[in-house]
Amino acid sequence: MLSMEAIAGRRKSQEPVERVMFSVKALYGLSRESVRMPLSKKQSIDSGQICVTIDPEASGDGNIGVIDYTERADCGGKLKVRYAVQAVFPGLYDLVRSGSHDPTLFYPVRIVATDECTLTADRSGWHALGCLDFLPGSVWAGATGG
Amino acid sequence: MLPYLTARAPWFTFLVHPRDPSDLMLAGVGSVLREYSEGEEDFQRKSCSLPPLVVGEVAVGSNAVRGELVVAMCLPRDIMSRAGQRAVIAAAQMSAQRGTRVLGLGALASPATGGGALLLDELPPSVTVTNGNAYTAAVAKHNVVEACAILQHTPPTCRVAVVGCTGSVGVATSKLLADAGFDLLLVGRSASRARTLLGSLADRATFAGDLAAVRGAEIVLLLTSDPSAKLVPEMVSAGAIVIDVAQPLNIAPEHRGAFRRRGIDVVQGGIVEIPGYRCSYEMNMPARGAFACMAETYLFAREGIREHSVGRPGAEFALHLERLARKHGVAPMALDITRPQGLAPQLVAAGS
Numbered sequence: 001m002l003s004m005e006a007i008a009g010r011r012k013s014q015e016p017v018e019r020v021m022f023s024v025k026a027l028y029g030l031s032r033e034s035v036r037m038p039l040s041k042k043q044s045i046d047s048g049q050i051c052v053t054i055d056p057e058a059s060g061d062g063n064i065g066v067i068d069y070t071e072r073a074d075c076g077g078k079l080k081v082r083y084a085v086q087a088v089f090p091g092l093y094d095l096v097r098s099g100s101h102d103p104t105l106f107y108p109v110r111i112v113a114t115d116e117c118t119l120t121a122d123r124s125g126w127h128a129l130g131c132l133d134f135l136p137g138s139v140w141a142g143a144t145g146g
Numbered sequence: 147m148l149p150y151l152t153a154r155a156p157w158f159t160f161l162v163h164p165r166d167p168s169d170l171m172l173a174g175v176g177s178v179l180r181e182y183s184e185g186e187e188d189f190q191r192k193s194c195s196l197p198p199l200v201v202g203e204v205a206v207g208s209n210a211v212r213g214e215l216v217v218a219m220c221l222p223r224d225i226m227s228r229a230g231q232r233a234v235i236a237a238a239q240m241s242a243q244r245g246t247r248v249l250g251l252g253a254l255a256s257p258a259t260g261g262g263a264l265l266l267d268e269l270p271p272s273v274t275v276t277n278g279n280a281y282t283a284a285v286a287k288h289n290v291v292e293a294c295a296i297l298q299h300t301p302p303t304c305r306v307a308v309v310g311c312t313g314s315v316g317v318a319t320s321k322l323l324a325d326a327g328f329d330l331l332l333v334g335r336s337a338s339r340a341r342t343l344l345g346s347l348a349d350r351a352t353f354a355g356d357l358a359a360v361r362g363a364e365i366v367l368l369l370t371s372d373p374s375a376k377l378v379p380e381m382v383s384a385g386a387i388v389i390d391v392a393q394p395l396n397i398a399p400e401h402r403g404a405f406r407r408r409g410i411d412v413v414q415g416g417i418v419e420i421p422g423y424r425c426s427y428e429m430n431m432p433a434r435g436a437f438a439c440m441a442e443t444y445l446f447a448r449e450g451i452r453e454h455s456v457g458r459p460g461a462e463f464a465l466h467l468e469r470l471a472r473k474h475g476v477a478p479m480a481l482d483i484t485r486p487q488g489l490a491p492q493l494v495a496a497g498s
Contacts (some may be wrong), residue, residue, distance in 0.1 A: 043182050057153035086151065099181050104174035110151060136240045137150030137200035139175045 018070050024063035024083040027054040034091055048091005055110055058084030062112070067119070076119035079126055084112050087132075110135040149214055149426065150200035155245025156214040158447035160204065160440045161237050162252035162429075163218045163225055164193075165394040172428065173199060173217070194219050198237035200244070202427025204444070206420055211448050215427050216241050218255065222371075222394050225258045234258050235268050242273045248451075250443025251277045253393040261314045262456035276446050278439020280459035282416050283318035284468040285438040286367060286391050288478040289415035290323060293365050293387040296483055301327035307363035309333045309377070310370030312343050314458045315391070319369065321461040324350045331363055335374065357381060365389065367415070368396040384409040387483065391416035393437070417479040418471070420444065435479050445470050 031050040038044045054063070065081030072078075086108040096105055115130030134140040164170050167186070170193040171177065183189035196219045204213035218237035220230045234255050241249055249269070251262050256277035259265050265275050294304045306323055310316045311332035320332055321344070330351035334340035337355035344351065357375060360366050364386055368377060371392040382388060388410060390396050395414065397405070402412045417435040425436070445451075449470055455463065471477065 057151060059153070095178070099177065101177045101181075102174045105178065108151060135150075136197065136243065139173065139196055139199060141197040141199075 018068060020067045020069070022065050022067065022081075023060065024054065024065065024081065025060075027052065027083060027085060029053075029085075045095055046091055047089045048093070050087055050089060050091075052085040052087045052111070052113075055084040055086045057086075057110070058112075069119075069123075074118075076121050076123040079117040079119060080115070081117070082112065082114045084110065087111050107138075109138045109140045149203040154212070155247075156241075157211045157246070158204075158213040158248040158250060158443045159216050159241040159244070159246040160213060160250045160252055160443050161216050161218060161234065161241065161255050163220050163222070163234070163255060165222065165253060167221065170194075170219075170221075173201070173219070190221065194221060194224070194233075198233070198240045200240075202425055204426075204440075205422075205424045206444060207422025209422070209448075211444065213444060213447065214241070214244070214246070215425065215429075222254055225254045230254075230258050231264070235265065238265050238269055238273075238275075242269050246273060248274045248276065248443055248446040250439060250446070251275070252437060252439055256314065256439075260456075261458065262454070266454060266456065274446060274452055274454055276442055276451075276455040277314060277457075277459075278437070278442040279314045280318060280455055280464040281418075281442035281445065281467040281471060282315050282391065282438040283322060283459065283461070284464040284471075285416050285418055285478045286315065286319045286369065286389070287322040287326065287464075288468075289389045289391070289413075289481060290328065290365055290367055291326065292478075292481050293389060293413075293483070294328075296481070297364055297385075297387065299364060302329065304365065305329045305331060305363045306365045306367060307331040307333055307360040308367045308369065309357065309360065309375055309396075310368065310372070310392070311340050313369055316369045317343055317458045318461045318464045319367070320344050320347060320351070322464060325461070331359060333357060333359060333375075335372075368392050371396045379405045379408045379410060382408070382410050386410050387481075388412045389415040389481070411483050413481045413483055415481065418476055419479050421475040432479065432482070438478075441471065441476050442467060445474065445476065448474060 029052045035047040036044045037047055063083040067079045069077040088108045092105050096103055111132045111134055113130050113132050115128040117126040117128040119126045167190055179192045180189045183192055199217045200214055201217050202215035216237050218233040220233040224230045238249055256262055262275045262277040290306055306328045308320050311320045312334040323330055324347045332340050332344055332351050333354045337353040340353045358381055360381055361383055366382055366388045368390045371394045377396055397412050405412045416438045418438050418441045419434050420436050420441055423436050
């Protein structure tokens with residue numbers, strides 16, 4: 001029979017939580033390495049470090065992720081996250097300066113990043129593997145990268 | 147704020163394309179692509195492989211109506227092909243994804259898509275399409291009336307050649323000019339087609355399929371830049387005024403000198419002034435000037451017009467847009483002609 005006590009008991013009982021959803025409110029990132037970007041069959045340029053910050057123009061509803069703490073032998077869990085960022089390529093400074101090119105290459109671009117991450121065994125951090133989709137409107141549109 | 151960075155949906159989008167290879171340099175990345183290209187052909191190929199770009203923002207005073215300028219990276223020589231059509235459609239769909247309410251077509255984006263009709267199946271119903279030709283027709287007629295006054299003529303005695311009379315601007319313009327009482331010479335690719343489309347004007351117009359027929363006209367109105375309709379100075383009578391409304395221009399600015407030396411004024415028409423108009427992208431326009439087709443796109447957004455204007459607009463709709471333009475302070479820009487006051491040029495036979 002359902003009683004007030006039974007309902008209160010249900011509320012108090014704690015189910016083990018293995019999955020936690022979260023939203024991304026702020027983000028700042030700097031890549032460790034440069035990316036080679038092809039310009040022709042023979043020539044390419046270095047992007048330099050890529051600097052990303054959360055995209056203030058994007059809908060916050062899209063910045064969301066889930067951590068799965070299910071025990072695994074190889075890691076402390078998995079994490080999937082999708083977020084919108086604006087990125088700049090400060091490494092293009094030399095290219096633009098040397099050729100007196102239009103500085104619009106420095107302008108930020110909008111990107112949606114999707115990462116699949118592996119939590120470290122002690123759950124103090126994670127290793128991310130993701131892909132970037134450049135949004136329409138800029139010369140980078142349609143480009144993808146990981 | 148860079149235009150492509152904002153997530154605010156524009157009220158309207160004006161879709162254009164590079165008018166010639168020099169416009170490719172305006173894409174920002176142009177000089178880099180040129181440096182890393184093997185010759186001009188490779189540069190053009192790379193530039194035209196770029197996706198559609200949001201290159202500028204249009205604002206009108208403190209009005210909330212805000213627009214964007216989107217470029218389909220396709221040169222005029224290719225835009226009438228299937229690839230060109232696809233480039234225009236891709237740019238239109240990107241504009242729709244950005245939330246635009248009104249899509250206006252500049253230069254050859256309209257003829258490449260059947261006057262905009264082909265876009266209707268490619269876009270969501272929330273987007274209204276206008277090819278901008280109705281208000282362009284009204285402004286072209288206004289340009290002719292102004293040129294007639296400069297020549298100190300009155301419509302019944304002023305012979306006006308309309309080159310491109312069967313096009314989507316040409317049909318409405320021809321009817322407006324006929325209503326204004328001008329003596330018309332209507333030039334199309336074929337005289338019979340012109341007669342079929344504009345037969346109701348037969349009592350006020352003669353029809354021709356040959357560009358050479360413009361000789362003797364006091365005013366030549368160019369509404370097409372088709373290679374078969376390229377005007378050369380020898381075709382035009384000295385003292386005439388040529389109004390070039392075509393985009394790309396029928397007569398490139400560097401060729402105007404040859405006309406001038408024969409006493410022929412060549413001016414760009416189809417340009418209007420919009421109070422408080424600002425565009426963050428340099429389109430090599432006269433100061434404060436905007437294309438009439440861009441102004442029509444703005445008027446659609448401002449007035450909340452939800453009916454498409456594709457194909458050939460009617461003269462009545464052109465007049466309706468002219469009234470709306472007046473209501474919002476949009477007016478044709480004066481022709482850039484300076485002739486001595488009181489000196490009416492003598493019209494002499496070309497070649498003399």
